[in-house]
Amino acid sequence: MAQLEQFAAPGSEWWRTAVIYQIYPRSFADASGDGIGDLPGVTSRLDDLKDLGVDAIWLSPFMTSPQKDAGYDVTDYRDVDPLFGTLADFDELLAQAHARGIRVIVDLVPNHSSDQHVWFQQALKAAPGSPERARYIFRDGKGENGELPPNNWESVFGGGMWERVIEADGTPGQWYLHIFDATQPDFDWTNEEVREEFRSILRFWLDRGVDGFRVDVAHGMIKADGLPDYMPPTDADSMGGGEDDVPYWGQDGVHEIYRDWHEVLAEYDGDRALAGEAWLPTLEKTALWVRPDEMHQTFNFPYLMTHWDAADLRAVIRDSLDAFGGVGAPSTWVLSNHDVVRHASRLALTADNPQGEGIGPKSAGKPDPAVGLSRGRAASTVMLALPGSAYIYQGEELGLPEAMEIPDEFRQDPTWFRTNGERYGRDGCRVPLPWTADAPAFGFNDTGLSWLPQPDEWAASARDVEASDPDSTLNLYRRLIALRHERELGYGSLVWEDAGANAVAFRRGDLHVVANLGTEPIELGEGVEFLVRSEPFAGTALPPDTAAWFIRA
Structure with missing residues (x-):
């Protein structure tokens, strides 16, 4: 292949x-x-x-x-x-x-798998304690007749994290765990x-x-x-x-x-x-x-x-x-x-x-x-x-x-x-x-x-x-990806710079990166040659909610 x-x-x-x-x-x-x-x-x-x-x-x-x-x-x-x-x-x-x-x-x-996975379908047909059920997290319920879930966990998708099954004889039986939807039973990774x-x-x-x-x-x-x-x-x-x-x-x-x-x-x-x-x-x-x-x-x-x-x-x-x-x-x-x-x-x-x-x-x-x-x-x-x-x-x-x-x-x-x-x-x-x-x-x-x-x-x-x-x-x-590759920015480390409390500023070699997260422009100074600006702007004052890559002449 x-x-x-x-x-x-x-x-x-x-x-x-x-x-x-x-x-x-x-x-x-x-x-x-x-x-x-x-x-x-x-x-x-x-x-x-x-x-x-x-x-x-x-x-x-x-x-x-x-x-x-x-x-x-x-x-x-x-x-x-x-x-x-x-x-x-x-x-x-x-x-x-x-x-x-x-x-x-x-x-x-x-x-987890789908509840339509062949393993889970086998588990539903098998008895409690069987090897088929051991692939998933089945437990007996609490309460006099097992009518309550094994614990109080709540699903990521809302509702409880347990679903009760109907056993082969037609009676309510064990519960299985699903962190997400009831159609997504969790595997038992201790198996x-x-x-x-x-x-x-x-x-x-x-x-x-x-x-x-x-x-x-x-x-x-x-x-x-x-x-x-x-x-x-x-x-x-x-x-x-x-x-x-x-x-x-x-x-x-x-x-x-x-x-x-x-x-x-x-x-x-x-x-x-x-x-x-x-x-x-x-x-x-x-x-x-x-x-x-x-x-x-x-x-x-x-x-x-x-x-x-x-x-x-x-x-x-x-x-x-x-x-x-x-x-x-x-x-x-x-x-x-x-x-x-x-x-x-x-x-x-x-x-x-x-x-x-x-x-x-x-x-x-x-x-x-x-x-x-x-x-x-x-x-x-x-x-x-x-x-x-x-x-x-x-x-x-x-x-x-x-x-x-x-x-x-x-x-x-x-x-x-x-x-x-x-x-x-x-x-x-x-x-x-x-x-x-x-x-x-x-x-x-x-x-x-x-x-x-x-x-x-x-x-x-x-x-x-x-x-x-x-x-x-x-x-x-x-432009960003091309320059990232050209300058091998995925490698190495960065040097932090100070452009004010509302800025994120660092240097990668001769490349300066500044982002303005404040509400007022940030003056970048003289000799700035922009390589990338996240938004078009004139001059050297970096506007709010804007970032730039530049070198200094």
């Missing part, structure tokens, strides 16, 4: 400095015309990604699934869901990406059969030539012994990023799994990588996931969740470099993904919006679009100057905001349904991309169908419009 070879000495592996582009396949490009994006659609747009300058793509789930949670509920880990194409389509995508020098990371969902199955799954995709895996819910696979009761604070992030000692997040036993997986990847040439989705309360704990014998990267969610505040941003950058550098790993930088409000909106919110809450028609604190876009562009200008690896979520290179006015009848996120409409969830960051302003579905396909409605105002952000505008967000990203 196709494989992009690169043999590098330790410390220079591609994943340490890469710009990685996240593709949410159902919303990227639709070749079939059914309104849902697919793998042939991704292949058809690889030249656009090559033009953008990215080093790798990460494909969100495309494996066989009933799509109760947009593919994060898998029934067959070794095949492509017909919604997205075939294994042959995947192999062609991989070959075409590698031919363009673009690596491919696939999403792996090991915390060696589960561990061996996932070693086999890793090798299946590695044998095809993939360059790595993004591991979904990497911090949730081991639960505390005894499954003790726990109730999170009312304002807690749903994925546990702000909490210590959560019995289903960040347990020590998870590290043993990743040491095992690290050895599997080491059997293959080409610097294959593991990137973990681990929402943890501190950067120090996050860095434990990327010690030399564990994962290679983990997402820097503390950076993503930092508000538009200069002191906070300086602190999280400094702490990230210290924490990840302390274990010999690169820091990663990310501002948006398929689970959070797009940063071109999030950075201008004026009310609290916990992770997973989303924004909808009745939300408080909606952002000013112009302020959000300016801050989003400035934040990206800072991010792409930082040493380490940077992740871009599809559409952020167009400056897309969150789609906030999706009518209720079109919403599809399980969060919306499990909370009876109290939380809007993640649909707003998952709307299909606009490629061509005057085409059906803005060029997402040629039929005009779209699984989520696209805002009319997105025509102005279509890729063909932005490609011809030198001041567009797309061309800003092109």
Whole structure:
């Protein structure tokens, strides 16, 4: 199978400095015309990604699934869901990406399966205490007749974290654990059969030539012994990023799994990588996931969740470099993904919006679009100057905001349904991309169908419009990524500079990077030669919500 070879000495592996582009396949490009994006659609747009300058793509789930949670509920880990194409389509995508020098990371969902997975169907038919049930977390209920759940845990998607089954004789029986939707039962990772199955799954995709895996819910696979009761604070992030000692997040036993997986990847040439989705309360704990014998990267969610505040941003950058550098790993930088409000909106919110809450028609604190876009562009200008690896979520290179006015009848996120409409969830960051302003579905396909409605105002952000505008967000990203590669900014360290309390300022060699997070202009002084400005402006006074790269004559 196709494989992009690169043999590098330790410390220079591609994943340490890469710009990685996240593709949410159902919303990227639709070749079939059914309104849902697919793998042939991704292949058809690889030249656009090559033009953008990215080093790798990460494909969100495309494996066989009933799509109760947009593919994060898998029934067959070794095949492509017909919604997205075939294994042959995947192999062609991989070959075409590698031919363009673009690596491919696939999403792996090991915390849970679909309830339609053959293993879970076998578990439902088997007796309590059977080997089939031991692959998942089944427990007897509390109460006189087991009518109460085993503990009080609450699902990330709302409601309880336990579902009671009907046994083969027709009577109510045991309960099974699901951190997310009831259609997503959690595996029991203390079971060696589960561990061996996932070693086999890793090798299946590695044998095809993939360059790595993004591991979904990497911090949730081991639960505390005894499954003790726990109730999170009312304002807690749903994925546990702000909490210590959560019995289903960040347990020590998870590290043993990743040491095992690290050895599997080491059997293959080409610097294959593991990137973990681990929402943890501190950067120090996050860095434990990327010690030399564990994962290679983990997402820097503390950076993503930092508000538009200069002191906070300086602190999280400094702490990230210290924490990840302390274990010999690169820091990663990310501002948006398929689970959070797009940063071109999030950075201008004026009310609290916990992770997973989303924004909808009745939300408080909606952002000013112009302020959000300016801050989003400035934040990206800072991010792409930082040493380490940077992740871009599809559409952020167009400056897309969150789609906030999706009518209720079109919403599809399980969060919306499990909370009876109290939380809007993640649909707003998952709307299909606009490629061509005057085409059906803005060029997402040629039929005009779209699984989520696209805002009319997105025509102005279509890729063909932005490609011809030198001041567009797309061309800003092109310049930033090109200069990042040219100047090898993914390597090395930075030197902090002082541009005032409301600035984030540092130097990379002779390149100065300054962002103004205040309300008054910042004078940059004489001899300034701009390489990049996040917004056009005259003179050398950096406006509010603006960032620049420059050298001094």
